[in-house]
Amino acid sequence: MYLPHHFAETRPEELHRIMTEYPLGMLVVNGPHGLDANHLPFLFEPTTGTQGHLIAHVARANPLWTDIKTGDDVLVVFRGAEAYISPNWYPSKHEAHRQVPTWNYQVVHVHGKIVIHDDERFVRSVVARLTRLHEADANPEAPWRMGDAPDDFITERLAAIVGIEIEITRIEGKSKLNQNRETRDRLGAIEALEQRGDTELSSAMRSTLK
Numbered sequence: 001m002y003l004p005h006h007f008a009e010t011r012p013e014e015l016h017r018i019m020t021e022y023p024l025g026m027l028v029v030n031g032p033h034g035l036d037a038n039h040l041p042f043l044f045e046p047t048t049g050t051q052g053h054l055i056a057h058v059a060r061a062n063p064l065w066t067d068i069k070t071g072d073d074v075l076v077v078f079r080g081a082e083a084y085i086s087p088n089w090y091p092s093k094h095e096a097h098r099q100v101p102t103w104n105y106q107v108v109h110v111h112g113k114i115v116i117h118d119d120e121r122f123v124r125s126v127v128a129r130l131t132r133l134h135e136a137d138a139n140p141e142a143p144w145r146m147g148d149a150p151d152d153f154i155t156e157r158l159a160a161i162v163g164i165e166i167e168i169t170r171i172e173g174k175s176k177l178n179q180n181r182e183t184r185d186r187l188g189a190i191e192a193l194e195q196r197g198d199t200e201l202s203s204a205m206r207s208t209l210k
Contacts, residue, residue, distance in 0.1 A: 019108055024042075128146055131145070186209065
């Protein structure tokens with residue numbers, strides 16, 4: 001990833017926030033047929049291993065888990081908030097007219113070693129934990145639980161998926177949030193985004209002003 005120093009995201013708490021608040025990661029592997037990408041909801045375990053682990057599952061029909069093997073290097077990309085930035089939002093533009101549009105965004109690249117878990121116990125645990133996490137937000141008063149469905153149905157569905165675990169070896173982050181611009185232009189873009197209701201990106205941009 002092209003990473004100018006002023007856009008390098010090195011704050012562990014911010015890297016972890018993006019990985020947890022935007023859990024749909026893009027898993028990139030280099031298998032026998034070349035590069036392949038799959039989009040999966042991941043659960044981040046920050047206290048497992050030296051830099052944390054990611055866990056998820058894929059459909060058994062997905063060739064991903066047979067095309068690669070345990071120990072292979074993989075990349076998971078997490079995309080955070082992003083938006084187009086108009087030069088009209090910069091106060092300096094109206095003085096010199098020497099500004100151009102850009103795109104602000106946050107992204108985290110997680111490098112690691114993959115482990116394939118083709119066993120029901122691991123898969124059941126992954127599904128249960130992912131369900132508890134996301135149902136707490138989607139349906140806090142009456143969350144769906146695996147026990148709501150018949151046991152034979154759940155067993156059948158679990159047999160149709162395979163678990164994966166990624167031992168993280170390196171985390172690289174990029175927050176391209178106008179850090180290379182003067183403060184008044186950064187504030188102008190932040191205020192414009194807030195007026196549009198794009199508070200996630202504007203909040204991230206404000207955090208870089210501190």
